Amino acid sequence: MTWLMALNALVALGSALFGLVALLKPQAMPGRPLAAAPGSDMTQASEATTYFARMYAARAVPFGIATAVVCILLPSQATIWLLAAGAIELLDAMVVASRNPREAAPPLLAVVVHIGSAAWLMTS
16 A cells, blocks of 8 residues: 555645646646747746636645655555545546647546545445
8 A cells, every 4th residue: 555655645736736837937838838929938827827727736735745645655545545636637637638639648547546546446
């Protein structure tokens, strides 16, 4: 079970890392971020892209870190965290897939890891 918790912690930290990237470089967000002005290049993100990147980071960073901490320090209580993390990642994948389906792969992988692990923990 230790390897399973470590895997989930790594996936959760990966989500937090994506949140940090979104916060620091919003134009790197998946799903074709909006340019600052019509005809401008992607070196400047629009106000909307920056806003939504900050909103994503405000959730992804602390929740990703907290999920990793729970998996490592309190594995007996990880099931509910993994279910919540899986649900959040599924919603993230749905949002990204609406604009660019191929970029939904990372959150879908996180869904499989988190929900699969939670299901395994509930049955063992």
